[in-house]
Amino acid sequence: MNYILExxxxxxxxxxxxxATVLEKEIGVKTxxxxxxxxxxxxxxxxxIFKVKDINSDSTYFQxxxxxxxxxxxxxxxxxxxxxxxxxxxxxxxxxxxxxxKWIKERFLPSKEYLLFGKPSIFKNSFNFVHPEIxxxxxxxxxxxxQHLEGIYSSTEKLKNSGMGSRGLTKxxxxxxxxxxxSISESLPKYIVEHYKLLDKxxxxxxxxxxxxxxxxxxxxxxxxxxxxxxxxxxILLNKRLTKQKSTGFVFDSVGENFNEFFSKHIPFKLTNAxxxxxxxxxxxxxxxxxxxxxxxxxVGSGKTMVALMNALIAIDNGFQTCIMAPTEIxxxxxxxxxxxxxxxxxxxxxxxxxxxxxxxxTKIHEGIESGDLKILxxxxxxxxxxxxxxNLGFAVIDEQHRFGVAQRAKLWKKNKIxxxxxxxxxxxxxxxxxxxxxxxxxxxxxxxxxxxxxxxKTSHHFEKSRLRVLGFMREQIKKGRQIxxxxxxxxxxxxxxxxxxxxGFANMVHDFPxxxxxxxxxxxxxxADEKDYEMQRFVEGKTNILVSTTVIEVGVDxxxxxxxxxxxxxxxxxxxxHQLRGRVGRGAEQSYCLxxxxxxxxxxxxxxxxxxxxxxxxxxxxxxDLKLRGPGDxxxxxxxxLLDFKIASITKDSDLMLKTRKIAEHILEKDPQLSxxxxxxxxxxxxxxxxxxANWGKIS
Ligand code: ADP
Ligand code: MG
Numbered sequence: 166m167n168y169i170l171e172x173x174x175x176x177x178x179x180x181x182x183x184x185a186t187v188l189e190k191e192i193g194v195k196t197x198x199x200x201x202x203x204x205x206x207x208x209x210x211x212x213x214i215f216k217v218k219d220i221n222s223d224s225t226y227f228q229x230x231x232x233x234x235x236x237x238x239x240x241x242x243x244x245x246x247x248x249x250x251x252x253x254x255x256x257x258x259x260x261x262x263x264x265x266x267k268w269i270k271e272r273f274l275p276s277k278e279y280l281l282f283g284k285p286s287i288f289k290n291s292f293n294f295v296h297p298e299i300x301x302x303x304x305x306x307x308x309x310x311x312q313h314l315e316g317i318y319s320s321t322e323k324l325k326n327s328g329m330g331s332r333g334l335t336k337x338x339x340x341x342x343x344x345x346x347x348s349i350s351e352s353l354p355k356y357i358v359e360h361y362k363l364l365d366k367x368x369x370x371x372x373x374x375x376x377x378x379x380x381x382x383x384x385x386x387x388x389x390x391x392x393x394x395x396x397x398x399x400x401i402l403l404n405k406r407l408t409k410q411k412s413t414g415f416v417f418d419s420v421g422e423n424f425n426e427f428f429s430k431h432i433p434f435k436l437t438n439a440x441x442x443x444x445x446x447x448x449x450x451x452x453x454x455x456x457x458x459x460x461x462x463x464x465v466g467s468g469k470t471m472v473a474l475m476n477a478l479i480a481i482d483n484g485f486q487t488c489i490m491a492p493t494e495i496x497x498x499x500x501x502x503x504x505x506x507x508x509x510x511x512x513x514x515x516x517x518x519x520x521x522x523x524x525x526x527x528t529k530i531h532e533g534i535e536s537g538d539l540k541i542l543x544x545x546x547x548x549x550x551x552x553x554x555x556x557n558l559g560f561a562v563i564d565e566q567h568r569f570g571v572a573q574r575a576k577l578w579k580k581n582k583i584x585x586x587x588x589x590x591x592x593x594x595x596x597x598x599x600x601x602x603x604x605x606x607x608x609x610x611x612x613x614x615x616x617x618x619x620x621x622x623k624t625s626h627h628f629e630k631s632r633l634r635v636l637g638f639m640r641e642q643i644k645k646g647r648q649i650x651x652x653x654x655x656x657x658x659x660x661x662x663x664x665x666x667x668x669x670g671f672a673n674m675v676h677d678f679p680x681x682x683x684x685x686x687x688x689x690x691x692x693x694a695d696e697k698d699y700e701m702q703r704f705v706e707g708k709t710n711i712l713v714s715t716t717v718i719e720v721g722v723d724x725x726x727x728x729x730x731x732x733x734x735x736x737x738x739x740x741x742x743x744h745q746l747r748g749r750v751g752r753g754a755e756q757s758y759c760l761x762x763x764x765x766x767x768x769x770x771x772x773x774x775x776x777x778x779x780x781x782x783x784x785x786x787x788x789x790x791d792l793k794l795r796g797p798g799d800x801x802x803x804x805x806x807x808l809l810d811f812k813i814a815s816i817t818k819d820s821d822l823m824l825k826t827r828k829i830a831e832h833i834l835e836k837d838p839q840l841s842x843x844x845x846x847x848x849x850x851x852x853x854x855x856x857x858x859x860a861n862w863g864k865i866s
Contacts, residue, residue: 169348170198205316212313218255229281233273259293298330364388390814395826414456421482439614457586463612464784465592465748473562485559488542501543518544521694622751624759648727654737671713688714725753735761736771740791
């Protein structure tokens with residue numbers, strides 16, 4: 166990057182202040198460089214001229230050669246538009262303009278031939294072109310001599326009106342490269358360019374806009390993607406090093422009474438090897454003297470809570486308090502119940518704080534927290550409110566973190582002068598390449614093993630016509646003593662409609678499973694906290710057979726006797742949500758089932774999601790598929806950070822290159838941590854510019 170390219174776009178010949186404003190407003194192009202990095206989204210063969218009779222689709226671009234006639238103003242003063250005919254030796258096709266009418270009317274001569282370029286639309290069962298790009302005919306020899314592939318740039322209505330449709334932009338780019346192309350400088354050291362056989366930067370930028378053949382487009386793309394991914398990985402690594410250096414943390418150097426007593430007397434099962442490994446990983450962070458920021462990924466049911474608890478006990482053994490924050494009241498309750506149950510024979514004060522904790526109780530908890538008496542506080546985001554002042558919070562656990570905003574996490578940090586060690590737990594695994602990027606600052610531990618004896622959940626997809634069979638299956642399971650979840654999605658725009666769907670479903674269930682033989686309960690977000698608790702508790706205790714619910718049960722709820730999950734309108738759910746929901750069953754020793762119910766009309770993507778669910782229970786495979794189907798979306802605030810705003814690379818499609826550039830970056834920093842070797846000077850310069858302008862690191866994990 167260099168400074169000529171930072172020139173404001175108004176200095177480009179052909180761009181005046183008016184065009185400059187439109188460029189900035191519409192596509193964010195302010196400088197030469199911005200325009201240079203506005204890449205075509207596809208290429209068409211420019212030498213190819215179609216005939217009017219060839220037009221058979223509204224999904225591709227066509228270039229035609231012919232005459233324009235019958236220009237007509239249509240409509241009244243309020244909505245006037247112009248129609249015309251474009252004719253070649255095989256027929257005619259309609260043209261329409263809604264804006265720039267005066268100019269259009271005066272522009273075309275009936276005797277002259279023009280080149281028309283555009284994507285047809287269908288109107289009243291026939292094709293026409295709305296606002297096509299029209300140029301004077303280029304003399305034949307120029308078409309032959311020039312390059313044949315033409316980049317297509319996405320344009321907007323406003324750009325087109327200012328003469329900057331795809332071809333208009335092409336012209337500007339040509340101008341830019343003529344005017345300043347020579348000042349494009351290399352951004353990678355020579356040894357990298359040579360070793361990886363990359364195009365040099367200048368040719369990559371020329372060829373991405375004005376390629377001669379498909380092969381060179383590939384090379385140009387590869388080079389530009391390499392740039393983006395390599396510098397991204399370097400920044401991540403450097404940033405990680407920086408956070409590590411500056412963050413002093415509490416030292417938990419002893420394993421004491423509480424941990425030992427729990428481990429020898431009260432732990433209800435044998436830890437899996439994965440749990441043991443991860444507890445050790447965390448343990449070594451806790452005594453390192455640096456603040457821990459660790460992400461614990463483990464599929465649903467893999468036993469993350471126990472890992473959190475064991476390390477919480479170590480914190481307490483070292484004289485600190487701990488807290489566990491869950492995203493919903495139901496989940497907070499459940500953690501509270503199971504943890505206080507496991508610790509019931511130990512002398513440890515533990516309490517629960519949520520939004521619906523009563524005033525008197527709340528005051529008592531605040532006191533316990535301030536005096537240091539209360540050792541484990543479990544709750545919802547209520548525990549990060551400013552009124553909650555820990556005496557010495559040493560270890561904080563955030564469960565199912567995708568539900569929490571980044572700002573909320575930051576708040577936890579500020580509870581002490583020295584920030585507590587933080588363990589973030591999630592059952593929504595994300596693919597490695599993404600984790601590497603999104604959680605650049607976190608260390609990652611993975612539980613890749615389920616407790617023994619779990620049977621894989623059988624998943625199947627059913628259409629409405631199988632409803633009777635499904636009901637029969639439910640009766641059979643209830644007879645065996647199992648419990649069932651039936652989940653309804655939040656689908657419609659209005660909450661009222663959703664509630665109605667759910668309540669209709671509930672009414673049907675009550676009808677099909679009448680009392681007193683069966684008991685059906687219902688749970689949804691609009692209920693009062695104590696009502697929710699009551700219903701949930703009845704289900705947990707096995708008092709009801711069927712729980713009809715919205716996705717409020719999505720995260721964390723643990724009822725081992727529930728072995729059937731029925732998801733209504735399953736095609737409406739995203740993959741990770743389906744996976745979470747399915748994870749509510751398969752927690753006991755019984756064979757569990759997940760039945761995905763859907764209507765007949767399903768989008769391709771919806772169908773694909775259901776297929777993925779039926780074919781695998783592996784959370785990581787599902788995460789990969791999800792990423793492919795959906796793209797990264799706004800994971801962990803990455804959108805605000807601008808971190809994944811790639812111009813050309815794709816986090817889903819270029820994961821190989823991502824891993825490759827990561828390795829290269831690691832290797833370079835290992836050999837030359839300060840980037841002081843002269844051969845890396847280019848890297849240092851390039852980085853300093855990027856760090857100045859780009860990602861907002863504070864906004865991510
Ligand atoms: P998640 O990782 O989804 O949060 P939980 O911590 O809720 O999983 O654990 C799921 C269930 O498995 C709980 O009932 C828990 O008691 C049980 N569990 C956890 N670890 C083990 C283990 N090592 N052996 C047997 N059961 C376990
Ligand atoms: Mg959990």
